[in-house]
Amino acid sequence: MSNLSLIFIGFGNVGQALAELLECKRNLLKDTYNFNFHITGIATGRHGMALDPVGLPMDRVVAAVKSGETIESFHKGSPLLDTFDFIRHSNANVMFENSPVNHKTGQPATDHLRTALEFGMHAITANKGPVVHAYRELMDMAQKQGKRFLFESSVMDGAPIFSLFRGPLPAIELQGFSGILNSCTNLLLGLMEEGKSFEDAVAYAQSVGITETDPSADIDGWDAAIKVCALSTVIMGIPLKPDQIEREGIRSITPQMLREAKAAGERWKLVCNAHREIDKVTASVKLQRVGPNSPLFSINGTSSFVQFETDVLPSLGIVEGSPGPATTAYGLLADLINAVRGQ
Secondary structure, X not given: OEEEEEEEEOOOHHHHHHHHHHHHOHHHHHHHHOEEEEEEEEEOOOOXXXXXXXXXXXXXXXXXXXXXXXXXXXXXXXXXOOHHHHHHHHOXXXXXXXXXXXXXXXXXXHHHHHHHHHOOOEEEEOOHHHHHHOHHHHHHHHHHHOOOEEOXXXXXXXXXXXXXXXXXXXXXXXXXEEEEOOHHHHHHHHHHHOOOOHHHHHHHHHHOOOOOOOHHHHHOOHHHXXXXXXXXXXXXXXXXXXXXXXXXXXXXXXXXXXXXXXXXXXXXXXXXXXXXXXXXXXXXXXEEEEOOOOOOOOOOOOOEEEEEEEOOOOOEEEEXXXXXXXXXXXXXXXXXXXXXXXX
16 A cells, blocks of 8 residues: 655645545545555645654644644754745655646746656646646656646636546547636626625625635636636647737626626626637637526536537536535545556
């Protein structure tokens, strides 16, 4: 039986949900997948860093984080200079990278993942930035090291998007896709349909932890755009960057627009589209009115939806209903299992 040492970069809602899920599944992981684990390191932006080769006392670490305290008292060993020093000294088998998304450069997450691969770790992330800005490089590094770079949770949380095309759909060619990929803006539009002001809707989304670290990433369409780029880069094999996407957010929506759509039996949605044109992809993120005949019409709250157009399956749709941190954590757990299994 393998005994894996796990480290976390970032320990917010998703990181904490992952730690809880891992513990919940500990016996299943032993019995079904033949490995045990210890969380031996956590690095955070606000609570410091800690390494312990025998395993951190996670109940006490989580309690400290939730109460706003530092976790540095749990550290065993020499002082750590920064997150890269943390990775190099961890001697871990797997790193989970869940730092905030940088849509423009993918940093520092990309360098975290590079360092983990250089030191012989599987590198797993929910961060979209490195998938878009360094996908080919990180995949090549992982192959050279005999390790895995996996990122299922980077689009639609724990829904099997990338692994679906990597495994169960061999020899299929993706021609395009459309859908709702940003759950925050979908929630905001729904709240505004109910009569909330834009400002009140954003405040509510922030209060329940739905927005990205910078709410403008959601509101202005950057989060949706980088997800479109990730799908194009990985599944369609055509790299795209966010500034190549025709993009608009939801700041321009008005109560009048919402009332007019409702009167016509329609709803406003922030819709992602991408279509292959020979050797390039044309993509957009735009506000669009949809009617009851559209599969997007009934996607409510924080739910997401994507419909794929392929050469042999004309229309394949995936709905993810009301995701949360535990959903994203599941995608990370699935990546861990697939890394261990070599899939």
